Amino acid sequence: MSIISYMEAARQALAEEMRRDKLVWAVGEDLGRGGVFGQYRGLVEEFGPERISDAPISEAAILGASVGAAMMGTRPVVEMRFSDFALCAVDELVNQAAKARFMFGGQTRVPLVVREPIGMWRSSAAQHSQSLESWYAHIPGLVVACPSTPADNKGMLKAAIRCDDPVVYMEHKNLWPLEGEVPEGDHVVPFGVARTVRPGKDITIVSWSAQVHVCARAADVLAGQGIEAELIDLRTLWPWDQQAVLESAARTGRLLVAHEAVQVGGFGAEIAAFVAERLGIKVRRLGAPRAPIGYAPPVEDAVRISETMTVAAVRDMLGK
Amino acid sequence: MAPDPHRSNIDIAHLRDRHRLMWRIRALEQAALRGLDDKVVLGAIHPSIGQEAIAAGVVGALRRDDILLSTHRGHGHTLAKGASSEAMLRELLGRVGGNCGGKGGSMHIADFEVGMLGANGVVGANIVIAAGAAHAIKLKREDKIVCCIFGDGAINRGPFLEGLNWAAVFNLPVLFVCEDNGFAATTRTSSMTAGGGPAVRARAIGLQAEEVDGNDVLAVEDTAQAMIAAIRAGGGPRFLHAKTYRLTGHTGVDTAPYRPADEVAARKLEEPILRAAELLLGAGVPEADIAADRAEAEAEMEAAYAAAIAAPFPGPEEAFRDVQDVGSPALGAF
Numbered sequence A: 001m002s003i004i005s006y007m008e009a010a011r012q013a014l015a016e017e018m019r020r021d022k023l024v025w026a027v028g029e030d031l032g033r034g035g036v037f038g039q040y041r042g043l044v045e046e047f048g049p050e051r052i053s054d055a056p057i058s059e060a061a062i063l064g065a066s067v068g069a070a071m072m073g074t075r076p077v078v079e080m081r082f083s084d085f086a087l088c089a090v091d092e093l094v095n096q097a098a099k100a101r102f103m104f105g106g107q108t109r110v111p112l113v114v115r116e117p118i119g120m121w122r123s124s125a126a127q128h129s130q131s132l133e134s135w136y137a138h139i140p141g142l143v144v145a146c147p148s149t150p151a152d153n154k155g156m157l158k159a160a161i162r163c164d165d166p167v168v169y170m171e172h173k174n175l176w177p178l179e180g181e182v183p184e185g186d187h188v189v190p191f192g193v194a195r196t197v198r199p200g201k202d203i204t205i206v207s208w209s210a211q212v213h214v215c216a217r218a219a220d221v222l223a224g225q226g227i228e229a230e231l232i233d234l235r236t237l238w239p240w241d242q243q244a245v246l247e248s249a250a251r252t253g254r255l256l257v258a259h260e261a262v263q264v265g266g267f268g269a270e271i272a273a274f275v276a277e278r279l280g281i282k283v284r285r286l287g288a289p290r291a292p293i294g295y296a297p298p299v300e301d302a303v304r305i306s307e308t309m310t311v312a313a314v315r316d317m318l319g320k
Numbered sequence B: 001m002a003p004d005p006h007r008s009n010i011d012i013a014h015l016r017d018r019h020r021l022m023w024r025i026r027a028l029e030q031a032a033l034r035g036l037d038d039k040v041v042l043g044a045i046h047p048s049i050g051q052e053a054i055a056a057g058v059v060g061a062l063r064r065d066d067i068l069l070s071t072h073r074g075h076g077h078t079l080a081k082g083a084s085s086e087a088m089l090r091e092l093l094g095r096v097g098g099n100c101g102g103k104g105g106s107m108h109i110a111d112f113e114v115g116m117l118g119a120n121g122v123v124g125a126n127i128v129i130a131a132g133a134a135h136a137i138k139l140k141r142e143d144k145i146v147c148c149i150f151g152d153g154a155i156n157r158g159p160f161l162e163g164l165n166w167a168a169v170f171n172l173p174v175l176f177v178c179e180d181n182g183f184a185a186t187t188r189t190s191s192m193t194a195g196g197g198p199a200v201r202a203r204a205i206g207l208q209a210e211e212v213d214g215n216d217v218l219a220v221e222d223t224a225q226a227m228i229a230a231i232r233a234g235g236g237p238r239f240l241h242a243k244t245y246r247l248t249g250h251t252g253v254d255t256a257p258y259r260p261a262d263e264v265a266a267r268k269l270e271e272p273i274l275r276a277a278e279l280l281l282g283a284g285v286p287e288a289d290i291a292a293d294r295a296e297a298e299a300e301m302e303a304a305y306a307a308a309i310a311a312p313f314p315g316p317e318e319a320f321r322d323v324q325d326v327g328s329p330a331l332g333a334f
């Protein structure tokens, strides 16, 4: 174990996978200078500019070319720098990468990882702040991963690179500096296995990405008030750990799903409906209002799901 | 390039006017950078220091009712189009009275009053929108034109091809300006761009295209004027490739360690304000007058900055205003 940041954990994972498998390569704008957030720092020195490749500002070509390169047996790690810009390559991801295997009757695989940093990051406004994970969870053929801790950002990126399906890998920009214990060496976190952040008997809270940390603080506050919330970090939206969520919700009898993304049509709706259909228990979603994200701090904060709102939602569900 | 102090036929009063505008742009950028230091400008800013001649020369050549679309590096263009410096600084600080009420910030400044249809956070996205704005002008038989400015990095995105082709096939009144500062973020654009460059690409799509020294404000303006006149006369879209140099990092916090200091130092000697000042001096304008242009611009931005700092933040209810008419969260519909 060593204490490293969320960003460094992913850098380590990529470097280890590139050492392990010569067919892994990364491509995106500014990678030769470490990438826009520094996630690729030092990698071009070790692996050279062919495997840590710069790219023109051509998102459609970056992703589209990676689909071709993946079908030809390489394993591209595609950097989109903000999930917002990946929208310039949605055809390549949704119509091409996600469909090729099925459409072509299983003759090919598209083993690529698309890194799409998400989330609010102080005053980045409407085109640099979105959390669009539910869009991709909706698309058959894609895997959607949203790591919340440094350890997971290592283990899940490794799993993503080894996965033969196209993986939409969504790191949260606010988590880059977050430090935590990360296992050394070959730490791989399998997809579809949730993590219980804290056990509890009164209510189940399901979340992912940076919102997990907000929920954890809310759970601390609730514990001080005598309410024991069980917090589950879903880690991957597709596949998602239905069994862990059902088991916990059946035990606590109540389910709250909290996410930073817009509540309408969010993935919380899927989880809540799934659990309600099977257990018939009380479920609730807590997501952002359906409004773009503003620049001025009070406007930005108005669509942020806070610890206080989470506490209030839980108390309300418990009739307190 | 050394400025030519013996250049003939220059209209001194006009050059002086451009010199003032370039100083206003630089002083605005400096105020924005100060805002970063003072931790009141919260989002990313992309300064246009060193590139002022393109804003002053091209945008300065537009009429107020002409339309402008800009980029993430758009402060200079917006100011040159006639936006208020105080409203812009308020926007950068996310305050009430900003051009977008503090909801957009640097990368989304727009001022429809002066025909400025917006900066853009997505590289190249403005090119097709500009084609559409020009399309509307044609449909409505108006006589104004559209000017669309984008960086050298944007020419590698699909909308460049699609937007230029659209403008050409519909013979639209639009001037495309590639503001070529040599870089796309940390990447030297030439390393990621094949072929003969922006103008060659534009010509291949059938647009008349010219290249100009983008640090020579009069050359920029003369070239733009001629193209704008042709566009107004119904000649269809034109393309201007203006070469300049980004004197700062990509953003206000980027120290640009990826380029040699002597390169920057050499390019500083060719920056547009210096060159305009040398021309003015050579034409007999007193040094004190030239210094006064700078002082005036700095005083304007100082006052605007003070006003912006004193302005309140918008309230949280602004988060729900102007989302949409039908089903708006402002109507409790979420």
Ligand SMILES: Cc1ncc(C[n+]2csc(CCOP(=O)(O)OP(=O)(O)O)c2C)c(N)n1
Residues within 6 Å of the ligand: A029, A057, A059, A081, A085, A088, B046, B071, B072, B073, B121, B122, B123, B124, B150, B151, B152, B153, B154, B155, B181, B183, B184, B185, B189, B246
């Ligand atoms: C579609 C898209 N891809 C990537 C980015 C990130 N980005 C912002 S500015 C920039 C560089 C743009 O270079 P250029 O077009 O030359 O404009 P300059 O910054 O030099 O003015 C990049 C890559 C973006 N905003 N939009």
Ligand SMILES: [Mg+2]
Residues within 6 Å of the ligand: B151, B152, B153, B179, B180, B181, B182, B183, B184, B185, B189
């Ligand atoms: Mg550029």
